[in-house]
Amino acid sequence: MSGLRYVYAVCRPFGAPLQAQLTGVAGAPAKLLHHHGLIAVVSDVPVRDFAEEPLHAHLEDLDWLSATARGHQQVIDALTAVTTPLPLRLATVFRDDSGVRVMIEEREDDFRRTLDRLQGRVEWGVKVYVEPQAEAAESAEPAEPAKPASGRDYLRRRRMQARAQDDTWQRAERFAGRLHSLLSEHADAARLHAPQNSALSRASGQNVLNAAYLVPRSDSEEFVEIVDRTKGQEPGMRVELTGPWAAYSFVDFEAEQAGEHEKAGEHQEAGEREKDSVEGGS
Missing domain, CATH: 3.30.70 (Alpha-Beta Plaits)
Incomplete structure (x- = not known):
């Protein structure tokens, strides 16, 4: 397996382009995966860091966690400038694009309701x-x-x-x-x-x-x-x-848990809200 799919957010299709050469976690470029009229914003991340066992070890490394949070937030900020994203938690990963599509299908109604509530806010x-x-x-x-x-x-x-x-x-x-x-x-x-x-x-x-x-x-x-x-x-x-x-504090709990059916593959958490890591806790 060449890598895993890291998911930053789910949103509706949008017309404005993302900033050129936008990179996220592990320096990988962000990509748009279209499915069922929604978009998952994803990038490729290495198995050696984001498979279940190494990821749990990395979550104890504050330097690694901070760098990952910055990469995550960089993509969320770029999305917030052009659309209303529904941000997922730090270190939400799936085995491949098929896993991301299944996640969208399983939580499609949750995502749409939450995006309706957050639209333009x-x-x-x-x-x-x-x-x-x-x-x-x-x-x-x-x-x-x-x-x-x-x-x-x-x-x-x-x-x-x-x-x-x-x-x-x-x-x-x-x-x-x-x-x-x-x-x-x-x-x-x-x-x-x-x-x-x-x-x-x-x-x-x-x-x-x-x-x-x-x-x-x-x-x-x-x-x-x-x-x-x-x-x-x-x-x-x-x-x-x-x-x-992006409206981190107002995402429905069920929708935020969207990836929990797969391990490394499965929804992974980093405990703290990503934006607080980027703010330096300000």
Whole structure:
């Protein structure tokens, strides 16, 4: 066997050409496989890396995983510029084109329903962080003697610090809640994700809002302006906007699992959403 078929996304036929010399995972060119009025965007990948056993080993290699995620996202970004793709998970592979066609036939109704729902829409990501200096300022000890006069004084200081930190988080949660409500009113759908671990994302501050919003392309400029107006509204809070992305957060679970009937061959997962790997967890 010369290679396996890596599947990036499923979409409807589109008129605009993909960018010239578009390459994806393992540096392979992306190709369009037409079947039943749908398109699977695929490329060839080597068996030595993407068969079941070596793939499981590679998923423990963060450098390999990051490079694969970048190649995957490069193709998804190119598709998002010309059409509405239904992105599949990282490392979705099949033995050959026949396996991809079977996948399309088995999930054709799911794919069409999801593409109808996503048509003309993109995903925007919004995160809110409590800046490190805000936490430090509100938890700093008051100007008192370096050593507490008694155990009672020490406990009082600790209680004051705890209350200050609680106040910061309550203020952050109120701000994040207001922002999420506002943005949800200007989106067709919204998803709340778990706050990101700062040690993994390498972003400064503590993440208190990690949300995705499904927005019509035609309304995206207004959505971005709304987010921009919120930046700097709340001292010590940082608002970050990313996108536009393919609508990863709004793909039906069943449709996202489309390849699970075949191993190496079978739908393979890499755990994290591809775009977060490319963002560097931002």
